[in-house]
Amino acid sequence: MKHAIASLFAHRTNTLVACSAAVLLAACGGTDAGSSAAAQTAAKLAVANADKGAVLVDAAATAAAAAPLSAASFNVDGYEKEVQAASAVSAAPAQIQADSAAAGAAQADGGTKLLATLTSATPNATTSTYHLYVATTGSDSNTGTQAAPFKTINKAASVAKAGTTVHVAAGTYNGNVSTKTSGTATARISFVSDTKWGAKIVGTGSEAMWTNNGNYVDISGFDIRGPGRLGILNYASNTLVANNHIHNLTLSGGCTGDGGAGVVNATYGSTNGDMIGNVVHDIGTPGSCNGVQGLYSSNTGGKIMNNVVYRVSSFGIHLWHAASGTTIANNTVFANGSAGMGGGIVIGVGDSPGGVLLNNVKVLNNIVYNNPRGGIQQYCYSGATCIGTGNVVSNNLVYGSKTNVGMLKGSATGTISADPKFVSYNPTGTGDYRLQSGSPAVNKGIASGAPATDILGVARPKGGAFDIGAYESF
DSSP: OOTGGGGGGTTSTTTTOOTTTTTTTHOOOOOOOTHHHHHHOOOOOOSSTTTTOOOOOSSOOOOOOOOOOSSSSSEETTEHHHHHHHOOOOOOOOOOOHHHHHHHHHHHHHHHOOOOOOOOOTTOOOOOOOEEEOOOOOOTTTTTTTSSSSSSSHHHHHHHHHTTTEOOOEEEESSSSSEOOOOTTTTTTEEEETTTTTEEEEEEEESEEEOOOOEEEEEESSSSEEEEEEEEEEEESEEEEEEEEEEEOOOOTTOOOOOEEEEEEEETBBBBEEEEEEEEESSOTTOOOEEEEEEEEEEEOOEEEEEOOOOOOOSSEEOOOOOOOOOOOOOOOESSOOOOOOOEEEEOOTTTTTTTOOSSSSEESOOEEOOOOSSEOOOHHHHHOOOOOOOOSSOEEEEEESEEEEOOOOOOBBBOSSSOOOEEEETTTTTTEOTTTTOTTTTOOOTTTSSSOTTTOOSSSSSHHHHHSSSOOO
């Protein structure tokens, strides 16, 4: 049987084919480690609003916007090359407000309105040599300068070269995005929403809203939604998907073997696809399709850190194919899947390229809460051996699942099985997922392998040790 995520890329010769670990018991005939029959009834998730929308309110104060670009610049081949190389990209919006068209669309298909003040800086940012600008008021016949911006991200992507930052102004950009040009290790190509979540990508069709084929590419700060089954589809290596809001993918093509995901590293021959500081939710409908995940990686290496993932059809975070050497740390993952499918975090390998063991994967400091079926699970196909050596599952808070932790090899250490005591919990995303002072997750994380900042850019640790979860609260 084809992999429910991987086979969605069957139209490409370098893509994945296999049966999904996401399908687990239901379609692949495997055994769910440590759990009873998948059909066992679990409590239904509470739904706070009738249209299944969500409002994620972060109560932390907004940080000041970064310094504007230097006015002293000159045009080089249609680029603005900054005289002062230390210019920064604004990453701190005022309260995000949906325009009337976007709000209407959101209401129509169960979309999400977010009032957010996430302000974390872009991880792994490098100094840019060239700058291009995109605005809804621009024209693709312009030169792409700040004074004469392009109208589409695709136009900027077509002329970007190594060392370019593409600045995208706030506004709604209808249509799918494709980025193909590669940067280098010392001159990455960065696509940045200058107001965090202010540049709204509203895709079309049943496939990917944003497809990236360029190595050493960053995609940061965008709001991405649409009718397809993929938010960001990445085929490349050494990439960074950071600080984005990816939500309300409606899977207009239906639940098929093609699957879907908020973000997917799709090519198991690629390496080091980082997913950091994203808010990913309402990817399909919880419990409706085994092959639809929140964050899915087939790549070797990479960091999945500081993300908030909820209300995904199957698993919040999923590793498969060749995903050895990946670190999953300080994520907050809740209300994913149903009593019969999915869960919080699943790690394993299988299918193409074959002959791979899951080695050196670290699952650290995550809050995995109220995922009805499973919390953190290792998984192999029935009768297969796929878990290798060097894997660590440590200092996670896992609670509210039928099976909180299921290990095939080795033991989880430092697991906390208790209510995390969020400031305010709501499974639809209307809560505040920072920690109360009395939370059992406060100061219970480990530093080794964990991110140096939290989802808001707050330095870790604030107290005597790292907090567990995406927010460093105390």
